[in-house]
Amino acid sequence: MSESLNILNKKLDVPASNARAAFVSNSADIRDYFILHQLAFKDASRRIQRLSHLLDKSTYVLLASLWEAYCEDIVTECLNHVTQHAPTRRALPQTIQEDIQKSIRSGKDSPWDLAGDGWREYVKNRNKGFERKRNREFAGPKSAAVEDLFLNALGIQGLCAKWRASTWSVIQNPM
Numbered sequence: 001m002s003e004s005l006n007i008l009n010k011k012l013d014v015p016a017s018n019a020r021a022a023f024v025s026n027s028a029d030i031r032d033y034f035i036l037h038q039l040a041f042k043d044a045s046r047r048i049q050r051l052s053h054l055l056d057k058s059t060y061v062l063l064a065s066l067w068e069a070y071c072e073d074i075v076t077e078c079l080n081h082v083t084q085h086a087p088t089r090r091a092l093p094q095t096i097q098e099d100i101q102k103s104i105r106s107g108k109d110s111p112w113d114l115a116g117d118g119w120r121e122y123v124k125n126r127n128k129g130f131e132r133k134r135n136r137e138f139a140g141p142k143s144a145a146v147e148d149l150f151l152n153a154l155g156i157q158g159l160c161a162k163w164r165a166s167t168w169s170v171i172q173n174p175m
Contacts, residue, residue: 018077019076020070022070023069027066029062064141076127080124086120093156130153147160
């Protein structure tokens, strides 16, 4: 993974996340499929060409799972980054602070766990549990599910409204 991240950083001339490096690496399968599709069905009989949509559907499923994995990976990476670099616990996203407050009020966790710099370890451990829960609940990369994921994990609202057609050019031509 780190080798593909280094290659991606060099080609983009900007730092890239591990999530993006994994997405670009895994997307090679999609690009290879399109090449194979062109070669296999270009001179095929009409009957075989009509059935090619069955293989196309499997590609859509693969693409959806790649996007789902990317969303999950980038949220995990962001949570770890925020936890590591937040100057105080008050700099954490509001949704994380509210979850922690609920957990303490319910008696599941002790406020002593947050004392001093203990909140960082507490949030890291919370992130691991959140990752497991998220992987069970985040099924399918539909816009509403992506919105909920980023809102609940990072407090980011209206993410899908920021997407533009140019965003997809990065997916199609990442390097």
